[in-house]
Amino acid sequence: MKTHRHNLRRSISALLLAAASQLTAANDNATASDNSLPDPNSENGGFLELALGVGHVDFARVDEIEGLRSNPGDKLFLNIHGAYRYKRFFVEATRDGFDGLNLGATLWQNDKWSVDFLAANIGGNKNGDDDSAAVSEAEKNIALIDRDTFFAGAGARITRYFGNDKIAQFRLLSDYYESNGALWSARLGKQWQHGNWSYTGFLGARYNTAKLNNYLYAVSASEATQLFPEYKAGNTVSLEAEIGVSYPLSRKLVFRSDLSLVRYQREIYNSPLLDDKQDAKFTAGISYVF
Amino acid sequence: MIISSHKSFRRILLCVLATSCNALTMAADATNASESDSSVSESIKLNVRPVTCVALHKGQTCHKNLRFSWPPLPAGRYCLHASDSLHPLRCWQDTAKINLTTGYSSATKVRYELRKENSDIPLAHAVVKTAWVYRTSRRSSSGWRLF
Numbered sequence: 001m002k003t004h005r006h007n008l009r010r011s012i013s014a015l016l017l018a019a020a021s022q023l024t025a026a027n028d029n030a031t032a033s034d035n036s037l038p039d040p041n042s043e044n045g046g047f048l049e050l051a052l053g054v055g056h057v058d059f060a061r062v063d064e065i066e067g068l069r070s071n072p073g074d075k076l077f078l079n080i081h082g083a084y085r086y087k088r089f090f091v092e093a094t095r096d097g098f099d100g101l102n103l104g105a106t107l108w109q110n111d112k113w114s115v116d117f118l119a120a121n122i123g124g125n126k127n128g129d130d131d132s133a134a135v136s137e138a139e140k141n142i143a144l145i146d147r148d149t150f151f152a153g154a155g156a157r158i159t160r161y162f163g164n165d166k167i168a169q170f171r172l173l174s175d176y177y178e179s180n181g182a183l184w185s186a187r188l189g190k191q192w193q194h195g196n197w198s199y200t201g202f203l204g205a206r207y208n209t210a211k212l213n214n215y216l217y218a219v220s221a222s223e224a225t226q227l228f229p230e231y232k233a234g235n236t237v238s239l240e241a242e243i244g245v246s247y248p249l250s251r252k253l254v255f256r257s258d259l260s261l262v263r264y265q266r267e268i269y270n271s272p273l274l275d276d277k278q279d280a281k282f283t284a285g286i287s288y289v290f
Numbered sequence: 291m292i293i294s295s296h297k298s299f300r301r302i303l304l305c306v307l308a309t310s311c312n313a314l315t316m317a318a319d320a321t322n323a324s325e326s327d328s329s330v331s332e333s334i335k336l337n338v339r340p341v342t343c344v345a346l347h348k349g350q351t352c353h354k355n356l357r358f359s360w361p362p363l364p365a366g367r368y369c370l371h372a373s374d375s376l377h378p379l380r381c382w383q384d385t386a387k388i389n390l391t392t393g394y395s396s397a398t399k400v401r402y403e404l405r406k407e408n409s410d411i412p413l414a415h416a417v418v419k420t421a422w423v424y425r426t427s428r429r430s431s432s433g434w435r436l437f
Contacts, residue, residue, distance in 0.1 A: 045426035085426075164349070195353045198346045248344045248423045289423050 046084030051256070053077055053285015060264060060276040063145055065227070077283065090116075099123070104157070116157040121173050124149035140225045144273060149216055152177035165191045181212025187240070197247050204240040208268075217271035228272040236265040249286070257284040336360050336404050336414035343394055343420050351397045352420040358402065359389040360414065366406055368413075373401040381407055396420050 055075045083092040092102040100123025108115045127146045134143040155173035162168070167189045174182040187204030208216075213233035224230040244258040262279040269277040337359045343352035358370060365385050369378035370392070379392050379402075394400060399419040403412035 047424050047426070193350060196345055198350075246346055248346050251342070251344050251421055251423060254346065254423055 044086050046082060047289055048080070048082035048084075049254075049287040049289040051077070051079045051081060051285050051287040053256075053283055055281060055283035055285075057282075058276065058280045060262075060269060060274040060279050061145075062228075062273055062275045065141055065145065077285070081287070100151070112161050114157075114159040114161070116159070118153070118155050118157055118171070118173060121153045121155070121171075122151070124151045126150035137225050137227075140223060141227055144219065144223060144225070144228045147216075147273070150177060151175050151180065151212075153182070155182075175212065175215075178215075179211075180215040181209040183208050183212055185240075197245060200242075200244045200246075202240075202242050206238045206240060206262075208236050208238070210234045213268060217268055217273055219272060231271050231273075233271060234267045236267045238265060238268065239263040252289055254287045254289060255285075256287055258282070334360055334363070334404065334414040336402065336416045338402065338416040338418060341416070341418055343396070343418060345397075345420060345422050347424045348422045348426060349397060350422065351395055354394045354418075355391055356394045356402075356418060357389060357391050358416070360404060362386065362388060363413075369405055369407050371403045371405055371412075373403075378405075378407075394418055 053076075055077055057075060081093055083094060084090065088105045088107075090102070090104055090106070092099070100121060102118055103120040103122075104116050104118040106114055106116050126148045134140045153173035153175045155171065157169065157171045159170075160168045167187075169187045169189075170184070171186075172182070172184045183206060185204055185206040187202050189200065189202035192199040210233060213236055217231070217233045219228050219231045221230050240260070240262050242258060242260040244256065247255045249255055258281075260279075260281045264274070264277055264279075268274065339357050340354065343354040345352035363385050367381060367383050369381040370390065371378050372392075374396065380390055382390075396418075397420055399417055401415055401417050404414045405412055
């Protein structure tokens with residue numbers, strides 16, 4: 001009984017990454033025989049990949065209404081992921097579901113630290129409908145579950161690298177699309193290699209301001225229905241976790257599987273727009289890397 | 291006195307001739323051995339599968355089982371050597387042996403040589419290289435996640 005829309009984000013990602021792929025092809029001259037490790041601070045390049053696979057999603061947000069909307073949790077997906085860096089500037093649309101699309105520049109870095117300015121962190125969905133036109137109870141219900149969750153923010157990202165396999169990161173972002181609030185997040189991540197299998201894991205926490213939570217989860221008096229009564233949210237801290245495994249099948253193909261969880265605080269999961277306390281997503285698929 | 295000097299001359303002459311013969315014999319042996327090795331070398335092709343080991347990210351060590359094969363060799367004892375190892379990976383007597391499997395673990399490349407035992411001369415060689423799917427460093431290619 002659930003639906004989730006990523007169309008806009010995917011479209012933006014596809015456009016930007018299609019452009020990035022041209023640059024990638026032009027600049028990525030590394031070969032199997034080029035085995036020296038370049039200075040990461042000065043390396044240009046990146047990757048672009050198409051991922052095809054299956055997954056099961058179980059999001060906390062109500063995204064189906066009996067008789068009006070239904071959606072199975074099992075999905076067949078085709079995603080585009082990528083990242084490209086040119087000197088200080090970068091564009092990232094990595095495969096995890098938490099960060100969305102990043103456009104930014106590195107202000108300062110050394111071998112242990114990186115301080116980035118995020119000019120745009122874009123995520124969520126935008127349906128483009130005029131919700132004020134919803135009059136009937138059913139129209140209001142549809143408008144609420146199709147509510148925009150689009151976020152376009154700017155801010156800072158500080159990353160600490162511990163060797164080649166551990167990382168800690170802090171982000172602070174403020175929405176400038178409609179001044180819908182701010183968030184910060186802190187994460188710890190680690191990678192393991194066993195044979196040619198790469199395992200990854202991270203734990204994190206995300207703080208949303210009340211303003212951002214109300215944009216995402218509140219129901220105003222004019223929006224309220226019998227199914228979705230009026231609700232107002234406060235500040236929250238949500239917990240995030242993800243584990244993943246990757247295996248190179250060839251120089252172009254990678255098998256990848258991820259399990260990700262976001263656990264919400266009471267201020268969020270008490271919203272009538274949510275019917276669960278966490279988002280859960282499992283995916284497994286093959287990526288073609290250009 | 292005359293007799294004695296005559297004997298000495300004969301001894302010297304024999305010695306010179308013997309030394310020359312010995313030298314010629316050694317040279318001939320060496321030539322034969324070299325010709326033998328080179329003729330063996332010319333006829334041997336060391337095949338290995340796969341020739342490329344693929345790991346995920348640039349700089350990672352790649353692990354793979356390699357399968358070597360070669361045509362039947364002349365009688366003798368042979369060894370397979372790897373450039374990243376002081377000792378031979380495997381030695382064998384059986385001339386009918388035409389393949390073996392061994393593990394590869396490298397972040398760069400390894401040259402494998404088929405040699406006669408206790409010889410430094412490669413009869414045949416093959417190179418296995420490590421390649422990566424993501425060929426820029428993790429740090430620049432995938433943002434914070436690195437992975």
